[in-house]
Amino acid sequence: MKIEDVPQDESALKDFTNELCYAKDENGRYTTTKSKGWNVKKTALDETWNDIEKQKQIALEEVKTGISSPIKYYMIKSLMDLQILSAYTGFWKITIKRHFKPSVFSKLNEARLKKYASVFNVSVAELKNPK
């Protein structure tokens, strides 16, 4: 890639930083240059976030209709999966899956609720009633 071909597309990096890239100068030698971003990467990142947003909406709907507990919603909102949530809470994956059930969630003791709330960075009240 030549320096003049290094993409300079506006991206989420704006106001944070520029990326460093390796490209060839006019003499065909490698040098470094800055890039503001690349539309291809922006697409991949944007679509990932769109997908997360969609999953979040579905999970919230499931809380409202009593299909699943808020734990699943907050897990998605925090960009986690069962493995990561298990690592942060110290609960087994299978235990967390049980907590996805509203009937099990409603009987959770205060200590477990607090644990979840602290991992998700919300209060216990917010944990119980996501908006």
Added chain:
Amino acid sequence: MKEFKHIQSAHCENGVTSNLMNFYGVKGITEPLAFGIGSGLFYIHIPFLKINGGPAISYRSFPGVIFKRTSKLLNVPIVSKKFNSEEKAMDYLDELLEEGRATGCQVGVYNLPYFAPEYRFHFNAHNIIVYGKKGDDYLISDPTMEVKTVLTRAELQLVRFAKGPLAPKGHLYLPQKKVIAQVDISQAIKKGIKKNYKFMYKSPVAFVGLSGIGYTAKQITKWRAKLGVRKAGLYLGQIIRMQEEIGTGGGGFRYIYAAFLEEAHAYIPDDALLDLSNDFTKSGDLWRNTAVAMAQVLKGRKTEQSDFLEISERLKEIEALERATFKKIGNLSFV
């Protein structure tokens, strides 16, 4: 305090390695040299494993490996530690900083406040240097950023003990106090190239190294029927992010390796190195073109099975080109 020089890099661990070497008196280890000596080119597609609900593909080896290999080949003795206790991990770092010793740390990016929010996923293989303390603030050199920054003790502790896959567990690393003044860079380059040749070209495992690229090419042809267009597109999106974003692993890494071979030529006057450098530049261009094609599917502009087959063919083309390139590397006098 000895002044710490922050030089931005394309890839975090290269930058940490290069800047630490420079700080400890091993001069001339640029980012491309750190990457090449540390045998940074890698590929793995782990079958049946999912990451974030998508394919488990990595273009980079385990965090800390580039630093470890580069140090070893340059005969620089190192300290590398992980911790069970968060307090002990912070106290140990404080002791090092007290002695004026800049230290490499593995961190998670989810809670990294100076990162753009859109980039904060649970990705735990990021590397930064902590080079000092000012009051309660830790002085940070993150080589992927243009300028130095700071983190509070609580912030630094949180990212050093991020949880999940590749959890850093407070992992820190740095050269030992006494750095050996005599380093043989050309010898290190030769060994680094040889090692990278081994695990890209000679890997006996079907989903590691060049064969791994072919494995991914084959998988992609099945995704549309198995997952539907949208999900299959998101899988491609995950490849783009692994390839060009998180570790600058596809095109980005090829250009760094091409730059490395060009620099290597100054130490080892074999013109074959320049020829190989051109091959990796071509390969980098192909990786980037493939990412462009994958983005078209992800956006929903291309949705046919033939589009997936085309992407698969592009990956096979890359595999073939890199196979030919590595074969030439195998013919170098020192490999």
